[in-house]
Amino acid sequence: MYVATTEEDTSEDHPWKLNFDEASNAIGNRIEAVLISPNRNHYPFTCKLDFDCTNNIAEYEACIMGICVAIESKSKVLEVYGDSALVIYQLRGEWETRDPKLINYRKLVWDLIKVFDDITFYYLPRDENQMADALATLASMIRVNGRENMKPIQMSIYEAPAHCCSIDDEEERDDYPWYYDILRYVKSREYPDQASENNKRTLRSLASDYVLDREILYKMRKDQVLLRCIDAVEAKKILEEVHEGVCGTHANGFTMARQIMRFGYYWSIMERDCISYAKKCHKCQIYGDKIYVPPSPLHVMTSPCPFSM
Numbered sequence: 001m002y003v004a005t006t007e008e009d010t011s012e013d014h015p016w017k018l019n020f021d022e023a024s025n026a027i028g029n030r031i032e033a034v035l036i037s038p039n040r041n042h043y044p045f046t047c048k049l050d051f052d053c054t055n056n057i058a059e060y061e062a063c064i065m066g067i068c069v070a071i072e073s074k075s076k077v078l079e080v081y082g083d084s085a086l087v088i089y090q091l092r093g094e095w096e097t098r099d100p101k102l103i104n105y106r107k108l109v110w111d112l113i114k115v116f117d118d119i120t121f122y123y124l125p126r127d128e129n130q131m132a133d134a135l136a137t138l139a140s141m142i143r144v145n146g147r148e149n150m151k152p153i154q155m156s157i158y159e160a161p162a163h164c165c166s167i168d169d170e171e172e173r174d175d176y177p178w179y180y181d182i183l184r185y186v187k188s189r190e191y192p193d194q195a196s197e198n199n200k201r202t203l204r205s206l207a208s209d210y211v212l213d214r215e216i217l218y219k220m221r222k223d224q225v226l227l228r229c230i231d232a233v234e235a236k237k238i239l240e241e242v243h244e245g246v247c248g249t250h251a252n253g254f255t256m257a258r259q260i261m262r263f264g265y266y267w268s269i270m271e272r273d274c275i276s277y278a279k280k281c282h283k284c285q286i287y288g289d290k291i292y293v294p295p296s297p298l299h300v301m302t303s304p305c306p307f308s309m
């Protein structure tokens with residue numbers, strides 16, 4: 001195994017990080033190690049164990065494979081993360097190794113880590129060791145021939161769906177926001193082309209709640225407070241700032257809508273956009289409170305026993 005590192009990866013001031021894990025199923029045992037450089041480059045490595053072993057032995061095999069890769073990368077400071085408490089605490093010297101099958105593994109690890117200037121072992125719960133756990137599970141589900149060499153998996157992160165990029169470009173070039181017809185009527189009393197009498201009547205009713213100040217259109221609330229009408233591009237920026245920006249509290253959709261109105265902004269589908277944005281927030285899904293209420297009401301399917309009376 002060889003790590004094709006760059007000049008930025010060979011920094012001696014910052015530590016390298018190593019995540020290891022194992023996965024077992026009917027196909028066999030697979031071990032996985034992910035080496036992370038100081039420049040945040042990920043180098044995944046996987047291997048199949050073609051011999052009978054326990055889960056603890058597989059964890060040691062994964063740790064040794066990752067340490068060997070780190071040695072080849074010429075890193076001097078290493079942080080090792082694993083979700084096996086037994087392996088981590090045995091390597092830290094806090095737990096005693098009594099299993100004869102693991103004593104040689106522990107001794108081998110201690111011999112390998114002598115080349116590092118500093119190495120630290122950290123216990124990482126399985127739900128936080130997602131990268132190594134997912135790759136190990138994936139590798140254990142694939143049958144690979146002995147002569148077949150699979151290249152490392154390259155994983156990128158997209159912050160938005162692909163179609164959103166084209167939508168954003170269209171919105172920036174769009175000269176007709178949602179309030180275009182209202183602005184046109186308030187400014188010059190003009191109706192849209194081919195508008196029916198019913199549409200004209202509806203437009204006049206809507207325009208009665210809007211005020212034009214120079215070239216800026218405002219929505220008048222019932223308490224006579226004016227809210228500036230904004231287009232889709234400005235609405236997207238406001239949603240980001242209110243929800244997770246400098247003034248963001250990761251509030252729910254209804255609270256976000258009220259906050260935006262207090263700031264003096266308005267658009268027609270503001271509440272729906274706020275709810276949709278809060279539902280798609282990754283941090284809200286990860287760190288939010290778990291909801292234990294069932295999505296639909298529960299009904300009793302059996303009648304009470306007549307003899308219980």
